[in-house]
Amino acid sequence: MDHHNGETIFALSTGLGRAAIAIMRVSGSGSADILQRLCGKLPPARKAALRSVWQDARTQDNLLDEALVLWFPGPKSYTGEDGFELHLHAGPAVIQAVANALVEAGARPAEPGEFTRRAFTNGRMDLVEAEGISDLIEAETESQRKLALAQTDGALSRLYGAWAERLKRVLAHQEALIDFPDEDLPPEVEQGLLDEISALIEAMQSHIQEGERGERIRRGVVFAIVGPPNAGKSSLLNWLADRDAAIVSPVAGTTRDAIEVNGSLAGVRVTFIDTAGMRETEDEIEAEGVKRALFHVKHADCVLQMFAAQNVPEDVFPNAILIGNKTDLGSVPAKVLDTPVIPVSVRSGEGLSALKKLLEQKVESLTARSSFGAPLLTRARHKAGVQEACACLEAALQQDWPEMRGEELRLAMRALGRLTGHVGVEDLLDAVFGQFCIGK
Ligand SMILES: Nc1nc2c(c(=O)[nH]1)N(C=O)[C@@H](CNc1ccc(C(=O)N[C@@H](CCC(=O)O)C(=O)O)cc1)CN2
Ligand SMILES: Nc1nc2c(ncn2[C@@H]2O[C@H](COP(=O)(O)OP(=O)(O)OP(=O)(O)O)[C@@H](O)[C@H]2O)c(=O)[nH]1
Ligand SMILES: [Mg+2]
Numbered sequence: 001m002d003h004h005n006g007e008t009i010f011a012l013s014t015g016l017g018r019a020a021i022a023i024m025r026v027s028g029s030g031s032a033d034i035l036q037r038l039c040g041k042l043p044p045a046r047k048a049a050l051r052s053v054w055q056d057a058r059t060q061d062n063l064l065d066e067a068l069v070l071w072f073p074g075p076k077s078y079t080g081e082d083g084f085e086l087h088l089h090a091g092p093a094v095i096q097a098v099a100n101a102l103v104e105a106g107a108r109p110a111e112p113g114e115f116t117r118r119a120f121t122n123g124r125m126d127l128v129e130a131e132g133i134s135d136l137i138e139a140e141t142e143s144q145r146k147l148a149l150a151q152t153d154g155a156l157s158r159l160y161g162a163w164a165e166r167l168k169r170v171l172a173h174q175e176a177l178i179d180f181p182d183e184d185l186p187p188e189v190e191q192g193l194l195d196e197i198s199a200l201i202e203a204m205q206s207h208i209q210e211g212e213r214g215e216r217i218r219r220g221v222v223f224a225i226v227g228p229p230n231a232g233k234s235s236l237l238n239w240l241a242d243r244d245a246a247i248v249s250p251v252a253g254t255t256r257d258a259i260e261v262n263g264s265l266a267g268v269r270v271t272f273i274d275t276a277g278m279r280e281t282e283d284e285i286e287a288e289g290v291k292r293a294l295f296h297v298k299h300a301d302c303v304l305q306m307f308a309a310q311n312v313p314e315d316v317f318p319n320a321i322l323i324g325n326k327t328d329l330g331s332v333p334a335k336v337l338d339t340p341v342i343p344v345s346v347r348s349g350e351g352l353s354a355l356k357k358l359l360e361q362k363v364e365s366l367t368a369r370s371s372f373g374a375p376l377l378t379r380a381r382h383k384a385g386v387q388e389a390c391a392c393l394e395a396a397l398q399q400d401w402p403e404m405r406g407e408e409l410r411l412a413m414r415a416l417g418r419l420t421g422h423v424g425v426e427d428l429l430d431a432v433f434g435q436f437c438i439g440k
Helices: 031-039 092-104 114-121 127-138 142-152 155-179 187-219 233-241 284-299 352-367 380-398 402-420 426-433
Strands: 009-012 021-027 049-056 061-072 083-089 221-226 259-265 268-274 302-308 320-325 339-343
Touching: 009 092, 009 114, 021 031, 021 092, 021 114, 031 049, 031 061, 031 083, 031 092, 049 092, 061 092, 083 092, 114 127, 114 426, 127 142, 127 155, 127 402, 127 426, 142 155, 142 187, 142 268, 155 187, 155 402, 187 268, 187 352, 187 380, 221 233, 221 284, 221 352, 233 259, 233 268, 233 302, 233 320, 259 352, 268 352, 320 352, 339 352, 380 402
Parallel strands: 221 268, 221 302, 302 320, 320 339
Antiparallel strands: 009 021, 021 083, 049 061, 061 083, 259 268
């Protein structure tokens, strides 16, 4: 994608649902001219003004709307360049007419994430903060909101920046060892340097480990509901979803595809996946369903293994929560192979509130932080970057040659720099900003 910061871009920043007001956002060096063309004299900076919006204000040709107008001169604006907002009456015809007038005045529609991309390019925020903005807009639960907001506030960026600073000092000491090999530098210098590298490795490793929680909060905790046909898996899904998401029937093998339902538990986004009942089958489609069920057993954060009272399983999946259903028809054992069984009857409702409590606890333990307040990584991109930096530091420790060690340290610095976007990220930007909402 070719990006021209000189161009003036616009986008509708408010959602397309039923709403009274729509915000059209404009950014770029042509903003002052375009705003004057549509609304006449520029309003005072950052003060709302009520204006008529015209196709051309000079000729008072074609009145489009009466709008609140905000003028944001750069470089302190969100994008770092001149821009303005029109708070219009929401309505497809108003929006279309204003968009046409903007194009006629020289602006073009923005790409997804282009406003924030400009904020990044103009040094208003780094890459990690920009990703946080995108997550904040997507956040559906309280925990997602908090995590994203901390990220837009620079908490994660500051952690990576602090590591980069420490690395810079290590590198400086390393250079001193290279430049003055014959001077009698005290041996503590080299030892101190190695200790600092080890400390950084440890910090990065625990950050990666904790990061699993951040990724879970961001994407949601995934529960896979599995078990033999007719156990009542789809019935449980429907109860958890509070709607008829999946077909329930007495026919064994009713569910063949995986059915996902999103919800929230303990303020955390969760996904429940109902799967095909596991059994040997000649049916090609059902067999594919069973294959998918096994896939979800492997990839879910937690497996809900369900069985019906009369049909106690011989094996228990690792880390599964065992649910014995249909207690209205018969009793279930207290344990199977040392795993406690949660007795429920989805039909009568018995045990369901206890099950829900248990699931809430599970969600909390899967997302709770061990070190309070430390920022969490939230994406595979962050994890990969920290892992790369960490691998370079480990390689640095293995190097006896000072020059080679210095090279590994520089590579680690570079990996951290790419994370926040301070170095060499041109190739990454389309991927990062392409995931944004239009108008942000
Ligand atoms: N209508 C509207 N609401 C919005 C935004 C927006 O752009 N427009 N935001 C967008 O994300 C968020 C709030 N963020 C904002 C960030 C900066 C400024 C602003 O007025 N900046 C001043 C400079 C402020 C200063 O540093 O002194 C400026 O633009 O000149 C406004 C909102 C959420 N709500
Ligand atoms: N008596 C009784 N019947 C139940 C209970 N829960 C579900 N059922 C019934 O058991 C049958 C199978 O339920 P489903 O939820 O479709 O079972 P499933 O595990 O999704 O089955 P498959 O999709 O075939 O793998 C249906 O007739 C349900 O009404 C229960 O607690 N007690
Ligand atoms: Mg089913």
